[in-house]
Amino acid sequence: MSSSSATSSDGDESSSLSGYGGDPLSADDSSPMMMSPWNPPSPLPKSPFSDATPQIAAPPTGLVGSLRRQEGHVYSLAAKGGLLYTGSDSKNIRVWKDMREFHAFKSSSGFVKAIVISGDRIFTGHHDGRIRVWTIDPNTNSAAAVHKQIGTLPTFFDVLKASMMPKNYVEVKPNRTAVWIKHADAVSCLSMDGETGLLYSASWDRTFKVWDVENSKCVESVKAHDDAVNAVVASGGGDGLIYTGSADGTVRVWKREREGKAVRHFLQRTLLCLDCAVTALAVGESGAVVYCGSSDGLVNFWEVEKHFSHGGVLKGHKLAVLCLAAAGSLVFSGSADNSICVWRREGAEHTCLNVLSGHTGPVKCLAVEEDNDGGGRGGDRKWKVYSGSLDKSVKVWSVSETASDLVLMQNRYEGWNCKELSFVA
Numbered sequence: 001m002s003s004s005s006a007t008s009s010d011g012d013e014s015s016s017l018s019g020y021g022g023d024p025l026s027a028d029d030s031s032p033m034m035m036s037p038w039n040p041p042s043p044l045p046k047s048p049f050s051d052a053t054p055q056i057a058a059p060p061t062g063l064v065g066s067l068r069r070q071e072g073h074v075y076s077l078a079a080k081g082g083l084l085y086t087g088s089d090s091k092n093i094r095v096w097k098d099m100r101e102f103h104a105f106k107s108s109s110g111f112v113k114a115i116v117i118s119g120d121r122i123f124t125g126h127h128d129g130r131i132r133v134w135t136i137d138p139n140t141n142s143a144a145a146v147h148k149q150i151g152t153l154p155t156f157f158d159v160l161k162a163s164m165m166p167k168n169y170v171e172v173k174p175n176r177t178a179v180w181i182k183h184a185d186a187v188s189c190l191s192m193d194g195e196t197g198l199l200y201s202a203s204w205d206r207t208f209k210v211w212d213v214e215n216s217k218c219v220e221s222v223k224a225h226d227d228a229v230n231a232v233v234a235s236g237g238g239d240g241l242i243y244t245g246s247a248d249g250t251v252r253v254w255k256r257e258r259e260g261k262a263v264r265h266f267l268q269r270t271l272l273c274l275d276c277a278v279t280a281l282a283v284g285e286s287g288a289v290v291y292c293g294s295s296d297g298l299v300n301f302w303e304v305e306k307h308f309s310h311g312g313v314l315k316g317h318k319l320a321v322l323c324l325a326a327a328g329s330l331v332f333s334g335s336a337d338n339s340i341c342v343w344r345r346e347g348a349e350h351t352c353l354n355v356l357s358g359h360t361g362p363v364k365c366l367a368v369e370e371d372n373d374g375g376g377r378g379g380d381r382k383w384k385v386y387s388g389s390l391d392k393s394v395k396v397w398s399v400s401e402t403a404s405d406l407v408l409m410q411n412r413y414e415g416w417n418c419k420e421l422s423f424v425a
Helices: 156-163
Strands: 062-068 074-080 083-088 092-097 100-106 112-118 121-126 131-136 147-153 169-173 176-179 187-193 198-203 207-212 217-223 229-234 241-246 250-259 262-273 278-283 289-294 298-303 309-315 321-327 330-335 340-346 349-356 363-370 382-389 393-400
Touching: 074 121, 074 382, 074 393, 083 112, 092 112, 100 147, 112 187, 112 198, 121 147, 121 187, 156 176, 198 229, 207 229, 217 262, 241 278, 250 278, 262 289, 289 321, 298 321, 309 349, 330 363, 330 382, 349 393
Parallel strands: 074 112, 074 363, 187 229, 229 278, 278 321, 321 363
Antiparallel strands: 062 393, 074 083, 083 092, 092 100, 112 121, 121 131, 131 147, 169 176, 187 198, 198 207, 207 217, 229 241, 241 250, 250 262, 278 289, 289 298, 298 309, 321 330, 330 340, 340 349, 363 382, 382 393
8 A cells, every 4th residue: 555545634534324223123033043063173172061951041131132234244343331333344333322323434445344442532443454543523412423533543644754764664465565554454353452552453464563542653563473363352451461363273472561662562372273264362351261263163262370271162153253252251252153152151161151143144243341221130240242243233132141040051071062042032
């Protein structure tokens, strides 16, 4: 790309689009289809687990409704403070509140592959290699909030300045060079480290980059893998750890260190080497567990406090795992088989609580926020789960952490053979 492609005034226009109400699904739409397990062998040793023991009770987990816009596949989600942001290949970012469209804005190029919210700013990663920065216009009232673009990462002037010095060029493809501060291919993932104010971006150009969002500067670019980087996640546990997953089949752990005013990341270890692509990563509460989803349908996990010992393999999908999310004691895995598995962690053991179905296309992205109005009983935590799919819809689920309220299935030896369960929406 030319250096001019990084300008914040690159033709992107913030525009308000007409509202559109969500159409809640009927009970028939929320009834899951039966799914047979598909369990390919794992290259890693299994940890022991208990036999399945079903317990049936009135389930509080179910489908709340569906948000639809017939304009493109949903590739990215972010939720905060009761607002849901959705990104698609139509280049639009839509904002939803209380199951209805609240606002919308768009960029002129590059469909939206990642969204991160930090304070009053929204960061979006695009297929054209750019990261765009948005905020809510303070001159508008909350009932008609207008989002406006306030910049790109890197800025036009930073690219222009870097392009003047030959030492700033790196090889990105055979016979092709570019300045190191900008991505040379699609931005696949974004992750914000709230403690340091650093934004991490992963790209198909095989790098991840580190951004100081206060001054919009790229402070480091790391050649992380031998193929596209599909996932990056900051630990958030105060340990300075960053995890990356790639189409080269590896998961790598990076340690952040300060060298004076500079920030540097050093490879600490490689957790996994597969013959298939790593597609998603998630970090459990307090950074204690790292989860990895892959194109063979498996979810591997490691216990950080036990020197990254391999904890086991979660088996619940018959096709590739495309996205992961962790909240509280729960982990959610979305798959190309159109389903979402819900897992609960207790120590080193994981229980398959439920399988959520209703999508008619692959589940591409997940977002979770605590449901403070969900009516949890006796300390039970409830979560509102958003799932975006290539069927052009976003579904909203209510999920409880209480195992006794769900059909519970365990398998201590072979991992998890997660059947799909009927529930009432």
